Amino acid sequence: MSSAILKPLPRWADVVLLPILNLALAFIVSGLVVLAIGQDPLAALNAIVTGAFGNGYNFGYTLYYSTNFMFTGLAVAVAAHAGLFNIGGNGQAYIAGLGVIAVALPLQFLPWWITFPIAIVAGAAVGGLWGFIPGWLQAKRGSHVVITTIMFNFIAAAIMVYMVVNVLKPAGILAPESAMIAPEGRMPKLGAFIPWFKNTDVNFTLVLALVCLVGAYILIWHTRFGFAMRALGQNPTATRYAGMSNSRIIMIVMTMSGALAGMVAVNQVVGVQYRLVLDYVADAGFVGIAVALMGRNHPVGILLAAVLFGALYQGGNELQYVIPGLSKEMVVVIQALVILFTGAMEGLFRPGLQRIFMTLSPQQKAGAIEANSVKSGS
Amino acid sequence: MDLGLVLSTLDATLRLSTPLLLACLAGLYSERAGVFDIGLEGKMLASAFAAAAVAAVTANVWLGLLAGLAVSITTAGLQGAAAITLRGNQLIAGVAINMLAAGLTTFLGIQWFGQGGRTPQLPVSGRFQNIDLPFANELAGVPVVGQIYSELISGHNILVYIAFLAVPITWWVLYRTRFGLRLRAVGENPKAVDTAGISVTRLRYQAVLITGFLCGLAGAFFSIAQGSGFGNNMTAGKGFIALAALIFAKWKPVPAMFTCLLFGFLDALQIRLQGTSIFGVGVPVQAIQALPYILTVILLAGFIGKAVGPKAGGVAYTKER
Numbered sequence: 146m147s148s149a150i151l152k153p154l155p156r157w158a159d160v161v162l163l164p165i166l167n168l169a170l171a172f173i174v175s176g177l178v179v180l181a182i183g184q185d186p187l188a189a190l191n192a193i194v195t196g197a198f199g200n201g202y203n204f205g206y207t208l209y210y211s212t213n214f215m216f217t218g219l220a221v222a223v224a225a226h227a228g229l230f231n232i233g234g235n236g237q238a239y240i241a242g243l244g245v246i247a248v249a250l251p252l253q254f255l256p257w258w259i260t261f262p263i264a265i266v267a268g269a270a271v272g273g274l275w276g277f278i279p280g281w282l283q284a285k286r287g288s289h290v291v292i293t294t295i296m297f298n299f300i301a302a303a304i305m306v307y308m309v310v311n312v313l314k315p316a317g318i319l320a321p322e323s324a325m326i327a328p329e330g331r332m333p334k335l336g337a338f339i340p341w342f343k344n345t346d347v348n349f350t351l352v353l354a355l356v357c358l359v360g361a362y363i364l365i366w367h368t369r370f371g372f373a374m375r376a377l378g379q380n381p382t383a384t385r386y387a388g389m390s391n392s393r394i395i396m397i398v399m400t401m402s403g404a405l406a407g408m409v410a411v412n413q414v415v416g417v418q419y420r421l422v423l424d425y426v427a428d429a430g431f432v433g434i435a436v437a438l439m440g441r442n443h444p445v446g447i448l449l450a451a452v453l454f455g456a457l458y459q460g461g462n463e464l465q466y467v468i469p470g471l472s473k474e475m476v477v478v479i480q481a482l483v484i485l486f487t488g489a490m491e492g493l494f495r496p497g498l499q500r501i502f503m504t505l506s507p508q509q510k511a512g513a514i515e516a517n518s519v520k521s522g523s
Numbered sequence: 524m525d526l527g528l529v530l531s532t533l534d535a536t537l538r539l540s541t542p543l544l545l546a547c548l549a550g551l552y553s554e555r556a557g558v559f560d561i562g563l564e565g566k567m568l569a570s571a572f573a574a575a576a577v578a579a580v581t582a583n584v585w586l587g588l589l590a591g592l593a594v595s596i597t598t599a600g601l602q603g604a605a606a607i608t609l610r611g612n613q614l615i616a617g618v619a620i621n622m623l624a625a626g627l628t629t630f631l632g633i634q635w636f637g638q639g640g641r642t643p644q645l646p647v648s649g650r651f652q653n654i655d656l657p658f659a660n661e662l663a664g665v666p667v668v669g670q671i672y673s674e675l676i677s678g679h680n681i682l683v684y685i686a687f688l689a690v691p692i693t694w695w696v697l698y699r700t701r702f703g704l705r706l707r708a709v710g711e712n713p714k715a716v717d718t719a720g721i722s723v724t725r726l727r728y729q730a731v732l733i734t735g736f737l738c739g740l741a742g743a744f745f746s747i748a749q750g751s752g753f754g755n756n757m758t759a760g761k762g763f764i765a766l767a768a769l770i771f772a773k774w775k776p777v778p779a780m781f782t783c784l785l786f787g788f789l790d791a792l793q794i795r796l797q798g799t800s801i802f803g804v805g806v807p808v809q810a811i812q813a814l815p816y817i818l819t820v821i822l823l824a825g826f827i828g829k830a831v832g833p834k835a836g837g838v839a840y841t842k843e844r
Contacts, residue, residue: 178627182634230614232561288823289832291614292770295561295763296816303813311807434618472633474640477626481619485605489616492609 151499152506158498160441164487166494168439168453171482178478179471189464189471196463197456203463205336205345209417211455212347213238213409215354217433218451219361220276220406222442226365227398228378233279233294234406234430236301237272241407243308244271245414246323246421253330257349257415260330264415265353265408272407273400275301280399284392290399298430309423323421332416348416350408354451357405358444364401374398406430432458435480438487454480526667530674532791537679538749540787541686542567542741542758546765547772547779548686548693549737555697555774556730557710557835558606561617562598563738564762565624570595570742572628575642575753576635578649578746587649587747592739598624599735600728607727610839621762629755642746642753651680651748680748682740689737693776706730710833713840723840741765767819774832786815 154163176186197207217234224231231237244267252260279293306321313323332349336342365371377384377394385391413425432454439453440446461476486493546563553560570591578587598620605616632640659677662669697703705726709716713723741761746753768786772778793811 178630182631232614232618282820282824286824286826288820288825291561292766292823293820296767296820299760299763299816300813300820303809303816307807307809431618431622434615438615470634472630472640474626474630474633477622478630481622481626484615484622485619489602489605489611489613489619490609491611 151496152503154495154499154502158502160443160446163491163494163498164439164441164446166498167486167491168483170486170493171479174482175475175479179475182470184468184471189468189475192464192467192471193457193460193476195460196467197460201341202343202345203459205342205347206462207452207455207459208335208342208351209346209348209412209455210458211451212351212354212412213429214432214436214451214454215358215447216405216408216412217429218436218440218447219357219433219444220402220430221433221437222440222444222447223361223365223374223405224398224402225437225442226371226378227374227394228381229280229283229395229398229402230291231276231279231294231399231402231406232291232430232434233276233297233403234433235426235428236294236298236430237275237403237406238409238426238430239298239305239424240275240301241268241272241403241410242305242414242421242425244268244407245410246313249326249330249415250324253327255330257330257332260415261332261349261411264411268407268410268414269404270407272410273404276403276406277396277400280396283399284395290395306423309421313421321423326415326419330415331419332411346417348412350412350416353408353411355448357408358448361405362444370394370397406433432480434488435484439483526670527674530670532795533788534675534678535791535794536784536788537675537683538787539790540783541679541683542744542749542761543765543768543786544686544780544783545682545689545737545741545744546762547768547783548689548776549734549741550766550769551693551697551774551776551779552706552730552737553734554769554836555710555833556706556727557713557833557838557840558603558727558731559613559617559837560602560731560734561614561763561766562602562620563734563741563765564758564760565617565621566595566598566602566735566738567742567745567758567762568621568624568628568756569598570739571746571757572624572632572642572742572753574739574743575645575746575750576632578645579636579642579752582646582649584649584651584747588740588743591743591747592736595739595742596732596735599731599738603728603731606839607724607731610841613837613839625756628753632753632755640753640755645747645751649747650751651682653678653680654684680744682744682748685740686744687780690776690780697776702729707833710835713835717840717842723842727840738762764815767815770832771815771819771822789814 179186179189196203198204217238220234221231245264248263248267249260252263275297279290279297282288282293283290309323310321314321315324334344335347335351336344373384373389374394377391381391409426409429414421418425436447436450436454439450457476457479461473464475465472546567550560550563573594574587574591577590578584602616602620605611606613629640632642636642656677659673663673697707705716705721709723709726717723745757764786768779768782772782789811793808796806796808
């Protein structure tokens with residue numbers, strides 16, 4: 146009966162079954178697209194999986210992409226817990242590069258383990274500022290954080306082009322990029338510790354990403370502030386009556402969110418590119434939305450979803466070499482469908498699943514039998 | 524600056540503001556009905572690709588336009604299904620649509636045409652040609668008025684005229700028809716509309732489909748009117764500038780036109796100013812590029828005026844049972 150009140154899903158179904166169903170649907174639809182253009186979807190899937198996990202080299206690149214997605218996924222998730230939709234991960238990750246390069250170049254001859262924490266702080270400060278301003282505008286001026294962060298993405302892009310081309314580009318170089326960081330100041334690649342990864346782009350920043358995941362878990366569920374921000378996300382009126390400052394929470398959360406997104410700059414600038422280039426974010430901020438949605442805003446989920454999307458990106462890169470004609474944009478399609486199904490079309494599976502679980506649950510069965518017997522008795 | 528230079532800059536302004544205006548009016552219908560739409564960009568991109576692909580294959584501009592409209596309206600329908608029927612998050616639906624369009628257009632473009640995502644160059648019959656209005660040539664000799672008529676007003680493609688015609692039509696629909704009244708009401712207070720026995724769902728779908736139609740026109744403008752073929756991500760964030768313009772215009776059609784003209788003018792100015800300086804000071808083109816976004820942020824924050832959107836915007840309507 147449609148008017149019956151549906152009970153919430155059991156937790157495991159909510160965090161495991163539903164995302165898997167949505168992911169499966171996204172893969173099926175993408176598979177149909179591949180089929181429609183006359184290619185073999187299973188061969189494509191095989192190419193993606195092999196390309197992502199086939200050997201240490203491929204897996205290293207998968208982890209490199211995952212590192213970025215862990216940061217942007219966390220950025221979206223932290224904001225989401227406070228009821229805020231930070232769509233500005235791209236801009237925050239991008240502009241943070243200014244902070245990172247500003248400390249990495251002067252300190253380039255110091256050992257990396259000195260540069261690294263300073264680069265983190267600088268990246269977090271600039272990325273955090275780019276999150277703080279929309280947060281402040283929402284808290285104090287009432288402008289919607291979604292619109293402001295979209296605008297900030299574009300403003301960041303304009304600033305970065307100007308800074309790289311007019312300020313950071315050394316004379317005599319044609320490409321729009323900053324000077325190179327000396328080898329001493331570069332983040333060691335994980336291949337230096339674990340030879341299996343060879344010389345892939347995955348670097349020490351992955352450790353930072355894992356630390357951030359753990360840190361976010363503690364912050365969200367085991368601190369007073371985490372409780373306050375979750376309460377704000379659930380019911381802003383309640384937090385206000387409880388004497389918390391909603392605007393203060395919003396500003397802090399958006400700053401943290403921006404700082405987390407800013408860590409992408411650490412990975413890219415001192416970990417991979419060793420210089421500031423244009424457009425290095427490559428829409429990682431948007432992937433973060435998919436990661437957070439898939440991962441149910443939980444660090445464990447985000448870790449898994451980030452590896453999944455890292456694998457899709459790396460596998461997608463390999464795909465075009467294995468099957469000519471299938472380009473890596475296939476991955477963007479899969480990712481868009483994941484966002485569509487897990488984020489916007491959640492209503493597709495949830496009510497049906499809830500009904501199934503209700504009919505399967507023992508109490509419900511007992512209730513139904515009772516109702517039947519009453520009916521037959523009358 | 525002589526008149527010729529002014530006229531050519533204004534001429535470019537008209538051309539550059541056309542897709543903004545179409546997309547802005549598109550967003551206006553949807554948002555006035557209470558459905559936030561950050562997927563304008565995606566629908567335009569999808570339409571631009573479909574229009575160029577069909578026009579390239581059939582060499583018929585009208586079939587191209589139809590294809591663009593059909594794809595954009597279908598996409599809008601999908602977004603509507605997510606936002607209205609399934610009561611999903613409207614913002615996330617928009618993000619998904621943008622990403623889907625960016626991925627699919629490139630993917631299918633590479634697959635079908637094998638030119639790195641571009642569609643083949645369109646033949647003359649596959650593009651909207653510029654229309655010379657009556658007496659444009661005869662009046663060109665008349666100083667000022669004649670020049671303005673022949674150089675500025677005449678000689679655009681049909682979509683430019685449609686875009687500017689859509690402004691009074693939208694105004695009339697919104698403020699002078701029963702549909703418009705209901706549309707505005709459903710964005711402010713859907714419950715009241717529902718109580719009056721009018722279907723909120725139906726109204727919102729109508730609005731979203733009109734949005735799809737106008738985005739379709741805007742997208743087609745990029746690939747089969749202004750350009751002659753589709754290129755990767757050719758809408759280049761214009762959907763978001765249109766969104767900014769919509770907020771800047773406080774969700775009203777006539778101010779929307781002026782805002783789009785202003786943003787179009789900034790764009791034209793930015794192209795003109797590449798490598799030049801004003802009053803001896805080099806103004807970075809990036810500053811002018813970022814100006815629409817900065818202005819919108821400032822306006823939204825209430826530092827100059829105040830932009831308040833439709834009250835029920837972004838919230839799915841749940842009918843009581």
